[in-house]
Structures are given as structure tokens and as C-alpha cells.
Amino acid sequence: MSTSPAGHLADLTGKVAIVTGAASGIGRATVELFVERGVHVVAEDRDRAVEKLAGPSVAPLVADVTEEDSARHAVSLARDRFGRLDVLVNNAGVIINKTVADMTLDDWNAVLAVNATGAFLHSREAVRAMLPQGSGAIVNVGSYACFQAFPTIAAYAASKGALAQLTRTLALEVIGHGIRVNAVGSGDTVTHILDHIHDDGPGFLAEHGSGTPIGRAAQPREIAQVIAFLASEQAAYLVGSIVMADGGMSVAAGS
Ligand SMILES: NC(=O)c1ccc[n+]([C@@H]2O[C@H](COP(=O)([O-])OP(=O)(O)OC[C@H]3O[C@@H](n4cnc5c(N)ncnc54)[C@H](O)[C@@H]3O)[C@@H](O)[C@H]2O)c1
Numbered sequence: 207m208s209t210s211p212a213g214h215l216a217d218l219t220g221k222v223a224i225v226t227g228a229a230s231g232i233g234r235a236t237v238e239l240f241v242e243r244g245v246h247v248v249a250e251d252r253d254r255a256v257e258k259l260a261g262p263s264v265a266p267l268v269a270d271v272t273e274e275d276s277a278r279h280a281v282s283l284a285r286d287r288f289g290r291l292d293v294l295v296n297n298a299g300v301i302i303n304k305t306v307a308d309m310t311l312d313d314w315n316a317v318l319a320v321n322a323t324g325a326f327l328h329s330r331e332a333v334r335a336m337l338p339q340g341s342g343a344i345v346n347v348g349s350y351a352c353f354q355a356f357p358t359i360a361a362y363a364a365s366k367g368a369l370a371q372l373t374r375t376l377a378l379e380v381i382g383h384g385i386r387v388n389a390v391g392s393g394d395t396v397t398h399i400l401d402h403i404h405d406d407g408p409g410f411l412a413e414h415g416s417g418t419p420i421g422r423a424a425q426p427r428e429i430a431q432v433i434a435f436l437a438s439e440q441a442a443y444l445v446g447s448i449v450m451a452d453g454g455m456s457v458a459a460g461s
Pocket residue numbers: 226227228229230231232233250251252253269270271272297298299300320347348349350391392393394395396397398399400411
């Protein structure tokens with residue numbers, strides 16, 4: 207079996223991917239891992255910091271995933287700059303912690319728009335590009351909240367439940383055309399997603415993760431490794447799966 211100079215399995219070499227939410231956390235780690243494995247990447251984020259990732263293998267795109275044109279621009283950029291599109295990673299995500307009683311309509315809509323509608327829009331445009339070539343992979347970044355809930359995450363849990371069902375439904379629609387759609391169900395990961403709530407968001411997540419069976423939170427690269435697997439032909443028989451990467455949280459009794 208051939209390997210890249212870095213010793214990795216070479217089955218992603220030469221692929222072209224879009225990664226949303228690429229400026230930070232899991233998305234950024236995914237861009238870095240993809241580049242190491244010879245993937246050309248359109249790195250999309252609403253945060254201008256994504257422009258710092260620019261390079262021979264990375265085309266940054268400053269865009270909001272909730273806008274319909276963003277998905278079209280991302281696919282066009284992949285084709286114009288790198289010639290095709292093989293992989294979409296729907297990773298951009300936000301969370302708001304409020305009880306339903308306290309939640310505004312704007313709160314609810316903001317979370318659903320990024321986590322569910324943004325993934326729908328990008329999946330639609332990606333599939334339209336992949337169908338004629340008869341191949342492709344879409345990886346959605348889900349969560350323990352695809353299945354579980356606790357107070358204050360109603361909008362987030364609803365959005366990740368929607369993402370799980372988008373994953374399953376689209377997987378059935380396109381597997382006959384050689385396109386695989388799967389998701390990773392991430393547990394606590396040391397990123398900046400809670401920075402708007404906590405002074406030290408990564409520190410809070412690291413501490414919170416210590417309560418999982420594995421005894422620690424994930425590093426973004428550990429989730430990126432699962433994303434890379436799902437994007438690769440090594441995952442050829444996975445169709446509509448939500449692969450839990452949560453340190454055992456979802457299988458522990460009472461969790
Ligand atoms: N960190 C965790 O503990 C955890 C757990 C489960 C699931 N997840 C999921 O992982 C994914 C990545 O989150 P993260 O933890 O790396 O957080 P993060 O905040 O570090 O990164 C998220 C990125 O998404 C971008 N983004 C947000 N809204 C956007 C929009 N409308 N358009 C374009 N970009 C947008 C942000 O600018 C940011 O760069 C999310 O889908 C999140 O729900 C994270």
C-alpha cells in the first residue's frame with residue numbers, strides 16, 4: 207500500500223475539499239491535517255483570520271455559511287483554483303446556552319441557520335458538483351447533541367439533531383451515485399466555541415471533558431483524524447453513519 211512522504215496512507219492525496227468554519231478549532235485542525243495529506247482545500251469562515259491559512263494548497267474564503275451564495279462561491283472557488291470538488295466538511299457551528307423560556311427567536315434562528323441550514327446549503331451545492339463525476343464524500347461535524355440533551359442547549363441540540371437527519375437522508379439519496387455522507391459525533395473538544403460565554407473557553411472545555419470516561423477532552427486534531435477517515439476511501443462502507451468520537455460519553459450508563 208502506498209504511503210505519502212509523511213508516512214500517512216495516501217488515499218486523500220490530490221483530493222479537493224471545502225472545510226467550513228476553518229479559522230478555528232476543529233475546522234482549522236482539519237485544514238492542517240488535510241494539507242499534510244496532500245489535499246487542496248477551500249477554507250471558509252466568516253472570520254477574516256481564515257485568510258492567514260492561504261498557501262499553495264489552501265484557498266481561503268471569507269463567507270457566512272448561512273448565505274445561499276456562500277456555498278456557490280465555495281464550490282466555484284474549489285473548481286476554479288483546484289479543478290474539482292471531492293470532499294465537503296460541514297464544520298462551522300455556534301452554540302447559545304439559554305433555557306427555552308429565555309431564548310429569543312433570533313437566538314433560535316441564529317443557531318439553526320449556521321448548524322443546520324448552512325450544512326444544507328453547502329451539501330446541496332456540493333452534491334450538484336459531485337453527481338456528474340459519480341464520486342465524493344461529505345462529512346458533517348455533529349455532536350453528542352445529535353442524540354443527547356441537557357438544559358440550556360435546546361437550539362444547539364435541535365440543530366445537531368437536524369444535522370444527523372440531514373446526514374442520513376442525503377446519504378440515502380446519493381449513495382447510488384458514489385457519494386458518501388457521514389458525520390462525526392464530537393464530544394468536548396478544546397476549542398474557542400464557548401469564548402462568548404466563558405473568559406477561558408478552551409480551559410472550560412478541558413475541565414468539562416475530564417468528566418468523560420476517557421478522563422479528558424479531545425484535542426481538535428483527534429476529531430480531524432476521524433473527519434479525514436470518513437472523507438477517505440478507507441470509510442467506503444460507511445453510509446449515513448454518525449461516528450461518535452466522544453471519549454465514551456455516549457455509552458456510559460447515566461450519561
Ligand atoms: N468544541 C466542542 O466541544 C464541540 C463538541 C461537539 C461538537 N462541536 C462542533 O464542532 C464544530 C466546530 O466547532 P469548534 O469547537 O471547532 O468551535 P470554534 O468556535 O473554535 O470554531 C468554529 C468556527 O466556525 C466559524 N463560524 C461560525 N459561524 C459561522 C458562519 N455563519 N459562517 C462561517 N463560519 C462560521 C467560526 O468563525 C469559527 O472559526 C461545530 O459544528 C461544533 O458544534 C464542538
